[in-house]
Amino acid sequence: MLLVGLTGSIGMGKSKSAELFEAEGLPVYDADASVHALYEKGGAAVAPLSEHFPEAIKDGAVDRTILGKLVLNDGEMLQKLESIVHPLAGKMQKDFLETQEAAGKKAVILDIPLLLEKKAEGLVDVVVVVSTSPEVQKQRVLDRPGMTEEKFHSILSKQMPDSEKREKADFVVDSTISVADAHRQIRDIISRLDDIPARALAVRKALTT
Known part of the structure; x- marks a missing residue:
């Protein structure tokens, strides 16, 4: 494939x-859409992000606007965010590829x-x-x-x-x-x-x- x-x-x-x-x-695997799903209520990123960015959690979901402001021009905070989100997004991408390969997509x-x-x-x-x-x-x-x-x-x-x-x-x-x-x-x-x-x-x- x-x-x-x-x-x-x-x-x-x-x-x-x-x-x-x-x-x-x-x-199509949409990396941004996958992150959106992680940030939604019940999403896998909500709990770990709440430990480091509690002010960005609203009604059980991640408020992307607030989160964006917290990491804007702050390399250390951005690195922390990526260390949490990237592995979770990577698993979603892996699952997508396995599904499409099993379906015989070229x-x-x-x-x-x-x-x-x-x-x-x-x-x-x-x-x-x-x-x-x-x-x-x-x-x-x-x-x-x-x-x-x-x-x-x-x-x-x-x-x-x-x-x-x-x-x-x-x-x-x-x-x-x-x-x-x-x-x-x-x-x-x-x-x-x-x-x-x-x-x-x-x-x-x-x-x-």
């Missing part, structure tokens, strides 16, 4: 691209925002980077509710520059023109996946045995 890592900086159109891959029949999409920042490209067979111009990126992000210039630049400072991501990509989806144009690019990428050897899943299994 081929593991396709889908990534891209904030505002690049990665989430829409994931939807387009899914529309073409490729199962390829899956792993939608992982910080794939390259975490130097995890060796755990996928293909890296797809979604990109657009800096002007379009900034406008998209600042149009989001609650977003500010300060928050935008803080997020960017933690992400690899788009030019470097493009260099590390096997394929680039340019989301600038339109959704239809991005969809055309994605169909072209899918048509070329059969020529790529699937090795990453075996690497992952070797690392966990």
Whole structure:
């Protein structure tokens, strides 16, 4: 089973691209959605986070806005957060891969925002980077509710520059023109996946045995 890592900086159109891959029949694991599930009432991350970030727990769930403010520009707090959440999210991803492999899927999409920042490209067979111009990126992000210039630049400072991501990509989806144009690019990428050897899943299994 081929593991396709889908990534891209904030505002690049990665989430829409994931939807387009899914529309073409490729199962998608959404790393952000998995974390959302961990933060919901009854989620596996609520209890351990309540020990270190009690003010972020509201009505039995993690308030992401409060949590975000607590770790914003605080590397030590962010590291603590990641040490709790990443193992839990990793298990969810492992379960997803096992389910899709058992179902006989030939390829899956792993939608992982910080794939390259975490130097995890060796755990996928293909890296797809979604990109657009800096002007379009900034406008998209600042149009989001609650977003500010300060928050935008803080997020960017933690992400690899788009030019470097493009260099590390096997394929680039340019989301600038339109959704239809991005969809055309994605169909072209899918048509070329059969020529790529699937090795990453075996690497992952070797690392966990």
